[in-house]
Amino acid sequence: MSLGPAEVAKIAHLARLAIREKDAPAYARNLSAILDLVAQMNAVDTTGVAPMAHPLDMAQRLRADEVAEPNQRKHFQAIAPRVEAGLYLVPKVIE
């Protein structure tokens, strides 16, 4: 599978990554090479094989719906890029 710079730009947008235009061709080349490697999977017929999501085929454990963690807002806000009055600041979302 071969991807061009325009397709890379589309995937980058989905991934919310700003790729510089001058880097797009190199990413396109790398991604195409990786997808060629991945295409080796098609050599095997997997019809009827159950997909394996968990190595031990275990179900995720559920816990009781109870508060288990203490409130550590101050502690967590100390490492945030920008906060004010207990809120995380971001650029204006609605014009």
Added chain:
Amino acid sequence: MHDKTIAQLSASLAAGEFSSEELTRVFLARIEQFNPGLNAFITVTAEPALAQARAADQRRRQGEAGPLAGVPIAHKDIFCTNGVRTSCGSRMLDRFIAPYDATVVEKLNAAGVVMLGKTNMDEFAMGSSNETSFYGPVRNPWDLDAVPGGSSGGSAAAVAARLTPGATGTDTGGSIRQPAALCGITGIKPTYGRVSRWGMIAYASSLDQGGPMARTAEDCALLLGAMAGFDPRDSTSVDRPVPDYVALLDQPLAGLKIGLPKEYFGEGLDSEVARVVEAAIAEYRKLGAETVDISLPNSQLAIPAYYVIAPAECSSNLARFDGVRYGHRCENPKDLLDLYTRSRAEGFGAEVTRRILVGTFALSAGYYDAYYLKAQQIRRLISDDFRRAFAQVDVIAGPTSPTVAFNIGEKVDDPITMYLSDIYTIAVNLAGLPGLSLPVGFVGQRPVGLQLIGNYFAEDRLLNVAHRYQQVTDWHQRVPAGF
């Protein structure tokens, strides 16, 4: 002092030959002397280490100490350490001070270990050479022109150079075993679910597993015993008792059946590495083991399946880094989209970017079945190969890596060639099995590792099989020149 194993240090501390504080000062001095040349540590925590050491000495005086009390170790910088920078080798987390301890850190602290610092690693554990780190490459103590392997390259180099007697690592596709092999040390990736992933920064959650790296299997047994166990905070943690790994080290090997997969000795394996690995297997025959030729027919599909599953999971896990609540934020974002896209582009390096893009593509509308679902089906086939093999044999042996350590810069521009260095380790993660690498010789001055793969939760057997070999050989005692 610095050349003793953890087991020997533990005995010396118990006998009062020296204090943990004295021992810790020795290692801190070695880090100061050698780290500028190796770049194995991202952060050195000298003052907290000395405080932990004094507390451990106090515990020993009061007779409350377990075997690891006062033993210095280092943590891979992927484990959250409360109040200490946890960078994951990335600019994204360059200024991230973790607000809590990972379960592994908490458990080792409870055992009384002393943390010397945080070790260098490939960015977000994505790499096989430690060259993708934001903090620069780590050098291999056996040959400073060579990579230490990755992603736990800093931990491996630090142990090999005697800057720490042991370290933690994580392994998603070989990141404990491959650097252990390339640096001539011992490391074990436990069964998926054996060691808690809580507080271990996620790369590919269905594959990631933490484990110990040290010079000997005995030391790995000591560390793993303290790290393993059920953790209600990790929903994939397995609730199953932890055996006494140290007590089980001496089981005899007579009658042990070692499977040799023909796919691990074929094309792509360096002939000199093959020679060293075959000599190690001959040693096992002398110890009473029987070797059986086996086949893992889907082995060649492991790398293709991995490079769908791991990037898919990484694209999802790393979506949390958005520049809002923690991590890198770009200057003067013009709107929210700009904040996301520029913060992420500036925060992530090229290899992380590649994997996020591959994963995003594989999970995007119209491609899911052809990539992600197909890869999960292949994963089942690979797992079934191992299941059949373990009906016949007790452990599987082969090379850990197809070559010895390559040169810094040699593969950095060619992701595909780099990916192939994990050809023998990746299938083990896909199946969720435990795997261990131990040093078994050299090609030139660069070490060779033997990989042992066990059945689910057979960490005790792997450590035992490695330990018996280390009782009759001295590869694990070799010291790189100049250290």
